[in-house]
Amino acid sequence: MPKKVFIGCGAGFSGDRFDASIPIVKEFRNISDPKYLMFEVLAERTLAIAQQYRIKNPDEGYSPFLDSYIKPIIDDCLKHNIKIISNIGAANPLGAAKRILEIAKEQKTKKPKIGVVVGDDLLEYMTNEEILESPTMEGLDFxxxxxxxxxxxxGAKPIAEALSKEADIVVVGRTVDSALALGPLIYEYNWKNEDLDLLGSGTICGHLLECGAQVTGAYFADPGFKDVPNLAKVGFPIAEFYQDGSFVITKPKDTGGLVSKATITEQLLYETHDPSNYLVPDVTADMSELILEDNGENRILVKGGRGKKAPQKLKATICCDNGFMGEAEISYAGPNALARAKLAGEVISERIQILGLQGQLRVEIIGGGSVHFSMDEASSYELPNDGDYRVRTSAIYPKRYQAQQMVDEVMSLYCCGPAAGGGGRGYVTPQSSTASILVNREIVSPNVQIKIL
Amino acid sequence: MTKLNLPIHSIAHARAGDKGDVSNISLIAYLDSGWRIIEKSATKEKVLEIFKHMGATKVDRYELPKLRALNFVIHSALGGGVNSSLRLDRHGKTLSSHLLHELKLPISKDLLPINSPYLKKFKD
Structure with missing residues (x-):
């Protein structure tokens, strides 16, 4: 059993910096303990879009950024035995694995052994009716x-199983993000179902890593209050995990950013509800008794993670088409700008009524606390009447042309609106809404398979 | 000692996350003295009030004294959630700043972290 396992995270969302993993790989070259590089690149929305690509072309539907993440590091990873774990498979993990094999061939690396986890796609073994009959946790009625x-x-077990089959790279589709770290830990330390505190600690470690640099000082800086050195070169996180379930969070040498108790605490609670009951398929992690200790420069030791029995049911996300969103903006600046911007908003609202477009129209004044208040709500900021304001309107309609009509109305303010409106922009985007349901494990388990390519 | 009515931003930091139509916002004190204040003063009632205009219906509050942190789970605060919201900030990522700005408390100089820019507001 290894004394330490190293896990780096090279991406925390789909489209995260493509070169972020390079310093991690460089650092890992000189480490002889087991080492893993995870890429978390699959948001709820990303998967619905990926499904559409796969329907059009059965070879596609994996992450559109696969080449950008894999190409810079695959050769070094294979040479130095750094295993790659990623949900880069999106709607087509097998397709992703085939593409990785092509990249390896192009780069003349040694041929990697790729483990592919399939079985997350409920549409392959449940009917629409069965899915809709499942209890809804959150989201809309579909x-x-x-x-x-x-x-x-x-969960993490299929990843651990793929590693036990000597995979160099493990590709998954929808898998809980923290499992990208927990899988390697289960494999390396041979944890069993009853090792709840260890599974809990591994999940907490994965949760801290899964958003990339959000734990190493990114998304943290507040100049004068929370200063972060060299943010443009922020280092992505590395966990150094020990047998007893404690671990250090750090980052590669010669990178920017910051690892402190404060950066760890912010990320720990990010997207967490009840800290004593953080639910993943493998365990209910408990972070309520966690202790953070300084462990050198940009090194924080995390200990006291616990775990309880895993939840009975699994969470699934379902996506549906949900019409088209129109968004449009136009600016007013200088004397009396706020009054002109508000008049513009009022004109748009009235025009939408005249056109008979049904549905909610939102009007915001950018520069006036737009992300916290709509135009109709009293902003808590004191707004000077003279200034620089930008009106933004948005609405979702069943048809594309309706969303376009709303956008056109904002553009018409160029000639028909208040004085001196400029910089109009507008666009229409298809919408996909999501809901979460609970599914029985017995339905899912028989369909989860590991394929080795 | 003089106390000024300052945003809680003077003694704590925060980060917002989203799941569906639920926003969660952490509130983390810089110092132990700040923890004692936020533990007492940052109630779920106050937080609900701050997010009511966004549609919030309920707030759960969790305490993590070892981390000097509170976690607020704010239900129905995201205009339907990231895939349905009409807001510019569909995730509600900026809501942490809203909490730090709207929650105001009487704060004395000795409660501020070293070199806090808020020190300038105290004239003596």
Whole structure:
């Protein structure tokens, strides 16, 4: 059993910096303990879009950024035995694995052994009706819509199983993010189902890593209050995990950013509800008794993670088409700008009524606390009447042309609106809404398979 | 000692996350003295009031004294959630700043972290 396991995270969302993993790989070259590089690149929305690509072309549907993440590091990873774990498979993990094999061939690396986890796609073994009958946790009622994607969050065990089959790279689709770290830990330390505190600690470690630099000083800086050195070169996180379940969070040498108790605490609670009951398929992690200790420069030791029995049911996300969103903006600046911006907002609202477009129209004044208040709500900021304000309107309609009509109305303010409006921009985007349901494990388990390519 | 009515931003930091239509916002004190204040003063009732205009219906509050942190789970605060919201900030990522700005408390100089820019507000 290894004394230490190293896990780095090279991406925390789909589109995260493509070169972020390079310093981690460089650092890992000189480490002889087991080492893993995870890429978390699959948001709820990303999967619905990926499904559409796969329907159009069965070879596609994996992360559109696969080449950008894999190409810079695959050769070094294979040479130095750094195993890659990623949900880069999105709607087509097998397709992703094939593409990685092509990249390896192009780069003339040694041929990697790729483990692929399939079985998260509920549409392959559940009917629409069965899916819609499942209890809804959160989100909208979808009974009248066509489901475009339905994927259950798998746990860490399939990843551990793929590693036990000597995979160099493990590709998954929908899998709970923290499992990208927990899988390697289960494999290396041979944890069993009853090792709840260890599974809990591994999950907490994965949770801290899964958003990339959000734990190493990114998304943290507040100049004068929370200063972060060299943010442009922020180092992505590395966990150094010990047998007893404690671990250090750090970052590669010669990178920017900051690892402190404060950066760890912010990330720990990010997207967490009850800290004593953080639910993943493998365990209910408990972070309520966690202790953070300084352990050198940019090194924080995390200990006291616990775990309780895993939840009975699994969470799945379902996606449906949900019409089209129109968004448009136009600016007013200088004397009396606020009054002109508000008049513009009022004109748009009235025009939408005249056109008979049904549905909610939101009007915000950018420069006036737009992300916290709509135009109709009293902003708590004191706003000077002279200034620089930008009106933004948005609405979702069933048809594209309706969303375009709303956008056109904002553009018409160029000639028909208050004085001196400029910089108009507008666009229409298809919408996909999501809901979360609970699924019985017995339905899912028989369909989860590891394929080795 | 003089106390000024300052945003809680003077003694704590925060980060917002989203799951569906639920926003969660952490509130983390810089110092132990700040923890004693936020533990007492940052109630779920106050937080609900701050997010009511966004549609918030309920707030759960969790305490993590070892980390000097509170975690607020604010239900129905995201205009339907990231895939349905009409807001510019569909995730509600900026809501942490809203909490830090709107929650105001009487703060004395000795409660501020070293070199806090808020020190300038105290004239003596």
């Amino acid at each position: 009974s009248n819509n066509q489901i475009t994607a339905a994927n259950v969050y798998l």
